[in-house]
Amino acid sequence: RALTYGQRVEKGFALQSLAVSMSTIYRAEGIAGLWKGSMPSIIKAAPAAAVTFTAYEFVLAWMLTSLPVAEEVTSSTASEKTEPPR
DSSP states (O other): OOOOTTOOOOHHHHTSOHHHHHHHHHHHHOHHHHHTTHHHHHHHHHHHHHHHHHHHHHHHHHHHHHSOOHHHHHHHHHHHHHSOOO
């Protein structure tokens, strides 16, 4: 099932449905064959997810401490509109 560089996939295998392809892999390689190649993807995605999560947490903490709360902004603008002119 593994391909070397420049090798083509057999035409019949490439046109099969997902279910047929999965059952073919399962029969040939067992349950481990269905998970083959997922570890490099996990290793690649984990640092990106960690950086995204950390950046989100830092930006959220900064916004909560630095920016005015939406309720304060709406209440201050609402009180300005209800005061009579002088």
